[in-house]
Structures are given as C-alpha cells and as structure tokens.
Amino acid sequence: MxxxxxxxxxxxxxxxxxxxxxxxxxxxxxxxxxxxxxxxHIAQRTAKASPEQILAQDVFANPGVRALAPGRVQASMVARAFSFQPQDVRVPVGSEVTFYLTASDVQHGFQIERTNVNVQLIPGEIARLVYTFDQPGSYRVTCNEYCGIGHHDMLGTVTVVPASQWSAPARAAAAAADDDPDAGPDGATVYATHCASCHQANGRGVAGAFPPVAGHMAELTREQGRAYVAQMMLYGVQGPIEVEGTTYSGVMPAWSQLSDAELAAVTNHALTGFEGYEADDVEPYAPDEFAEQRGLGLSAADVLERRNE
Ligand code: HEC
Ligand SMILES: [Cu+2]
Known part of the structure; x- marks a missing residue:
C-alpha cells in the first residue's frame, strides 16, 4: 500500500x-x-537616483516634447497612478524620437500599441529609448503593469502628425542658427544634432546618467587641459567619473566622425552657448587642436586613464 x-x-x-x-x-x-x-528593442536603464532627484530635473518637471534638431525630437513622460503626464505627446512623422520615461510612485508599464515599444518604468530609474514613427496617426499608450485600482484607466497617446503640421518652440531657434553659411559649422546646431539627446538642450545633462556640459566643459579645460578635452571628444570616455559631486559610470561615444571645425564649434558652444554658464576666461578652441590629437588610436578606457592621471 x-x-x-x-x-x-x-x-x-x-x-x-x-x-x-x-x-x-x-x-x-x-x-x-x-x-x-x-x-x-530593449530600453537603456540610464540612471539610478532618488525619485525626487529625478523628478526635479527639467525633463520631468516640465515633461513633454522638445525639438532637438531637424529630424530629431525628445519626448519625456512621467507615469503616476493612474495617468501619464502629459497625457498626449505630439511628434512629427519620420523623426527620431528619444523617449525619456520614469515613474513617480510605483512601477508602471509603458507600451505603445502597433509598435514594439514596451518598457517597465521604475521609480528612481530613467528609461531612455529611441523610436521613429513611420505612419501618422494616434497611437495608444497603455500601462501594462498592474498599479492599483485605477490601472485600467491609465491611458495616454502619442499623436504622430505630418512634419508640416508639427511645431515646437525650440525648432525656430535651431532653424535660425544656420543662416550664415560662411561662418563655418554652427556649434549650436552640432550640439542639437549630436549631443542634446543625452546632455539635454540646456546643457545640464541628467543627474546620474549624463553629466552636464554647460559649466563642466570650462572646468575640464582648466583642470585636465586642452589636449584632454580634444582627446575626450575624439575618442570618448568610459568609466566612473565624478562631475559636480555626482558619479557617472557610462559611455561617452567617440566623435571622430565630426570634422575638426565641427568639434571646435561644438566645444566652444559648450563653453559659451549656455546662459548662466558662459566661461569668458577660457580661450576658444581652434580646429587645429583637434587635428593634433587625431590618429592616436586611443580607446575610451585610455582616455579615462589620462583623466585620472
Ligand atoms: C549617447 C549619449 C551621449 C551623447 C550623444 C553625447 N554624450 Fe557626452 N557623455 C555621455 C556620457 C554617458 C558621459 C559620461 C561618461 C562616463 O561616465 O565616463 C559623457 C561625458 C561627457 C563630457 C564629460 C567628460 C569628462 O571627462 O568629464 C563632456 C564634456 C561631454 N560628454 C560632451 C559631449 C558633447 C560635446 C557631445 C556631442 C558632440 C556629447 N557629449 C554627446 C553620453 C553622451
Ligand atoms: Cu498600471
């Protein structure tokens, strides 16, 4: 038995x-x-900080859409029980949209219907992802993680409109920037095209994820020297660095594909182009200073070593 x-x-x-x-x-x-x-389509988890710190930053304190450069916009949204703020974001069709997302209270989901965008939002973390909408229309955003009694009402939309019907305040500024073709590359335009999606339009970065360049570029020039700055721009930098008391452990991409003139222009824009952070005591960079540092074959890790020397 x-x-x-x-x-x-x-x-x-x-x-x-x-x-x-x-x-x-x-x-x-x-x-x-x-x-x-x-x-x-895995979203990068970029930052770990306190939810209050993250929410106090401009991207999330004033969430919504910002123009970065022609063909590029940034959209930030905050998820909270039981809504998305803003409820609707309008983006132009065919543009590369960089989403910055976070949750303010509990875990939420962020799924855009008819796309493969689907991320988990965690308080104290920033999810960053890039998506391009090829078709105009209204795309529903749903929270797909049970977050409480009103979870089923937690809906938002991404409205994708033809480029001709789309406008954002910063767009005029970006367009106005390149009116003098003889003046060489415009630092503000280079910045908007290549840097703003990480370091933000105001140059102050995202605490814990992307260090500020406004103010910091001048500090780097004074403390690490001009050769270091040129190398950092050409080869990137990777690893733990401390900027204004906050530790960053990310990867700054290499920008050797930009011309020497573009590199000088964007570096000078970081020195003088941000209101309240103008460094008039630092001599502007010349394209030659970047030309001199090319071809050294440095890696981003080598640059970190030079930074620590
Ligand atoms: C994909 C995101 C991204 C883009 C785009 C980007 N950066 Fe960075 N940048 C970073 C990260 C991450 C770090 C911090 C690296 C680390 O933790 O070591 C950084 C660091 C920096 C620093 C500080 C370096 C130091 O040694 O303190 C400067 C200055 C900078 N970036 C300028 C720029 C400029 C100018 C551009 C545009 C040409 C640019 N970045 C584009 C992500 C980016
Ligand atoms: Cu929910």
Missing amino acids: RERQHQQIARWERIWLAFSGLMTVMFILLIAYNLATEGG
Whole structure:
C-alpha cells in the first residue's frame, strides 16, 4: 500500500519536473523568436537616483516634447497612478524620437500599441529609448503593469502628425542658427544634432546618467587641459567619473566622425552657448587642436586613464 502510494507520488513529481522543464524551454524559445522577428528593442536603464532627484530635473518637471534638431525630437513622460503626464505627446512623422520615461510612485508599464515599444518604468530609474514613427496617426499608450485600482484607466497617446503640421518652440531657434553659411559649422546646431539627446538642450545633462556640459566643459579645460578635452571628444570616455559631486559610470561615444571645425564649434558652444554658464576666461578652441590629437588610436578606457592621471 505505502509502496504504491510512493510510486504514484514519484510519477507525479516526474511529470511536474518535465512540465516545468518544458515551460522553461518554451519561454526561451519565445524570447528568441521575438528577437528574430521583431528585433530587440530593449530600453537603456540610464540612471539610478532618488525619485525626487529625478523628478526635479527639467525633463520631468516640465515633461513633454522638445525639438532637438531637424529630424530629431525628445519626448519625456512621467507615469503616476493612474495617468501619464502629459497625457498626449505630439511628434512629427519620420523623426527620431528619444523617449525619456520614469515613474513617480510605483512601477508602471509603458507600451505603445502597433509598435514594439514596451518598457517597465521604475521609480528612481530613467528609461531612455529611441523610436521613429513611420505612419501618422494616434497611437495608444497603455500601462501594462498592474498599479492599483485605477490601472485600467491609465491611458495616454502619442499623436504622430505630418512634419508640416508639427511645431515646437525650440525648432525656430535651431532653424535660425544656420543662416550664415560662411561662418563655418554652427556649434549650436552640432550640439542639437549630436549631443542634446543625452546632455539635454540646456546643457545640464541628467543627474546620474549624463553629466552636464554647460559649466563642466570650462572646468575640464582648466583642470585636465586642452589636449584632454580634444582627446575626450575624439575618442570618448568610459568609466566612473565624478562631475559636480555626482558619479557617472557610462559611455561617452567617440566623435571622430565630426570634422575638426565641427568639434571646435561644438566645444566652444559648450563653453559659451549656455546662459548662466558662459566661461569668458577660457580661450576658444581652434580646429587645429583637434587635428593634433587625431590618429592616436586611443580607446575610451585610455582616455579615462589620462583623466585620472
Ligand atoms: C549617447 C549619449 C551621449 C551623447 C550623444 C553625447 N554624450 Fe557626452 N557623455 C555621455 C556620457 C554617458 C558621459 C559620461 C561618461 C562616463 O561616465 O565616463 C559623457 C561625458 C561627457 C563630457 C564629460 C567628460 C569628462 O571627462 O568629464 C563632456 C564634456 C561631454 N560628454 C560632451 C559631449 C558633447 C560635446 C557631445 C556631442 C558632440 C556629447 N557629449 C554627446 C553620453 C553622451
Ligand atoms: Cu498600471
């Protein structure tokens, strides 16, 4: 009697083990299938800071859409029980949209229907992802993580409009910047095109994720020297650095694909182009200073070593 009972239990255990093994394999296959057919679209987790610190920054204190450069916009939204703020963001069709997202109270989801955008939002973390909408229309945003009693009402929209119907305040400034073609590359335009999506339009970065360049570029020039700045721009920098008392451990991409004149212009823009952070005591950079540092074959890790010397 006991023996039979024992055998029966052992059989059920084997079935259960096989079943859980099969489920595990199935989940792995599902992920692999999705990656193969839909492509990976994993949001970068960029910052870890207190929720208050994150919410106090301009991107989230005044969330919404900002123009960065022609063909590039930034959209920030804050998820809170039970709404998205703002409820609707309007972006132009065909533009590269960099989303900055965070949650203010509990975990939420952020899924844009008819796209493969689907991220988890955690208080104290910033999710950054880039998406381009190819079709105009209204895309519903849903919270797909149960967040409380009003969860089912937590809806937002991304309204994608033809470029001709889209306007944002900063756009006029970016367009006005390149009116003198003889003056060489315009630092503000280079900045808006290549730097603002991380270091922000106001040059002050995102605490914990992207250090400020306004104010900091001058400090770097004084403390690390001009050769370091040119190398950092050409080869990037990677690893733990401290800026204005906050630690950053990210990757600053290399910008060697920009011309010497563009590098000088954007570096000078960081020195003098941000209100309240103008450094008049620092001599403007010349394109030659970047030309001299080319071809050294440095890696971003080498640059960090030079920074620490
Ligand atoms: C994809 C995001 C991204 C873009 C785009 C970007 N940066 Fe950075 N930048 C970073 C990160 C991350 C760091 C911090 C690196 C670290 O933690 O070591 C950084 C660091 C810096 C620093 C400080 C370096 C130091 O040694 O203190 C400066 C100055 C800077 N970037 C300027 C620029 C300029 C100018 C551009 C445009 C040409 C630019 N960045 C574009 C992400 C970016
Ligand atoms: Cu929810």
